[in-house]
Amino acid sequence: MVIDRPQHVVFDIGRVLIHYDPHIPFRAIIPDDEERAFFLREVCSHDWNVEQDRGRSWADAEAEAIARHPDRADQIRTFRQQWVQMVPHAYDGSVAIMRSLIAAGIDVTMLTNFASDTFREARALYPFLDEPRGVTVSGEIRQIKPDRAIYDIHAERFGLDPAKTLFIDDTVKNVDGAKAAGWQAVHFTSPDQLYADLCERGLKIPRP
Structure with a gap:
């Protein structure tokens, strides 16, 4: 019909x-599969990234994630820095x-x-x-x-x-x-x- x-x-x-695949740049940055999955699930997660789609600035996004995981500050900043590799x-x-x-x-x-x-x-x-x-x-x-x-x-x-x-x-x-x-x-x-x-x-x- x-x-x-x-x-x-x-x-x-x-x-x-x-x-679009955020794993692409992070395979080199976080080689361990389980650790990388944790990072993209809990640190720079889909829900975290959606807030940038909603209009939140990357500076505010990074600050929020770094406050939760200060030991991963460099990796968090890398998400935006390496974004072009994700597409x-x-x-x-x-x-x-x-x-x-x-x-x-x-x-x-x-x-x-x-x-x-x-x-x-x-x-x-x-x-x-x-x-x-x-x-x-x-x-x-x-x-x-x-x-x-x-x-x-x-x-x-x-x-x-x-x-x-x-x-x-x-x-x-x-x-x-x-x-x-x-x-x-x-x-x-x-x-x-x-x-x-x-x-x-x-x-x-x-x-x-």
Whole structure:
């Protein structure tokens, strides 16, 4: 069954268009697997990093983590210093799909949980991030997925009809957040699956 054809497609960025893995620089810094896992789980954790996506400064983030683990101050500062190594490559298949949608006249924007300064670096590294019509960056507006506000802000900024908007994200709770905001949404697992999801919704583009 063909689902209502979207007029707007909104891409997440990390782990949808570009790879992200904080383990990459820390494999050399903390060679022991268990110690590295502890560091990225308890010291510079996902939840700690999300606060930078929400707009917290890196100086405040580092100070907070160092207060908890003063013996790891150098490692904590390294997280930001070596951030560029955490985004080593694009997902070529996803980028090809995005470009095909744009070429087919589909309105494409991006909605991402990203610190404002690291997003500027990502944009310099990956110029294709300038090809969609625009982007909402969580760190710039101090709102974050999956909270309802960020979806509503993005829809208003870009004039999107939520019911005719398809959101693509690698995190299930963010997909669920988009659905709660009245959007269509799919969970990204691979470019091939994304292509199938788009075809199911009547968005016929060349296979990447």
